[in-house]
Amino acid sequence: MRLLLVRHGQTPANVEYLLDTAVPGPGLTELGARQAAALPEALADEDVEALYASTLVRTQYTAAPLAAARGLDVVVRDGLREISAGDLEALRGDAEHGELYLRTAFAWAAGEADLRMPGGESGAEFLARYDAVVAEVAASGAGTVVLVSHGAAIRTWAAARAHNVDVSFAAEHRLANTGVVVLEGSPTDGWKALSWAGAAVGPAGEGGPAGRPVEGVRG
Structure with a gap:
């Protein structure tokens, strides 16, 4: 199957580079x-057959225009939410703690899934909830x-699961x-990333020009 992982649109927290991972979180900027x-x-x-958020x-706000255009319902699943910042949530705006957040998440993808975000979830817990949604999607037959x-x-999930x-x-x-990450495969056979933000991904994770990125900003 073909899996398109789409990051949400810009939020006020993105503009200020803040860690903001709690539910329900902010809406979108203009x-x-x-x-x-x-x-x-x-x-x-x-040929999108199903849409999750x-x-x-x-x-959900990001998915709404696509849902309307394709006549699809948005299926909401907690497993797709952002990695919880735990104790780092209250330390927003601090670059050092933002780096700790990402270092911990990428350590999970490197195989250290027992590590826990300070005051938050472990890598095993994050991967299990995300995998469960992907498994549900795959079982749908879409x-x-x-x-x-x-x-x-x-x-983090792509680094852990795409070979x-x-x-x-x-x-x-x-x-x-x-931005969009396109993967192909299945939970049983594994996943291969085809493109990352519009650039092709080669066998060793090397990028090259391909497709077109969705308009957006970093943050």
Whole structure:
């Protein structure tokens, strides 16, 4: 099956580079709403059969224009929410703690799933909840599915589960708001990343020009 992992549109927290992972979270900025509105055209060539979003409202707002354009319901699943920042949530705006957050998440993808985010979930818990939604999607029989999720969650899960995406690649390639990671495969056979924000992903996670990225900003 074809799996499209889409990061949500821009939020006020993104503008200020804040850790904001709690449910329900903020909505979209004006730019974020425009990014969401651009998704139907950006994914016009994709035969999307199902559409999922997390319990954080920013993903549901991002999915809404695509749902309306394709006549699909948005299936909301908690497993797709952002990696919980735990104790780091209250320390927002601190670059040191933001780096600790990402280092911990990428350590999970590198195999240290027993590590726990300070005051938050472990890698095993995060991967289990995300895997459960992907397994549900695969069992549905849909050929192409969009999962609207979150930057750290997408990068961490892709690095852990796609055989041609390693931690170095995921760490070096931030995913802009409404950026898309396209994968092909199944929970049984494994996953291969085909493109990352519009650039092809090679066997060793090497990028090259391909497709077109969805308009967005970093953060």
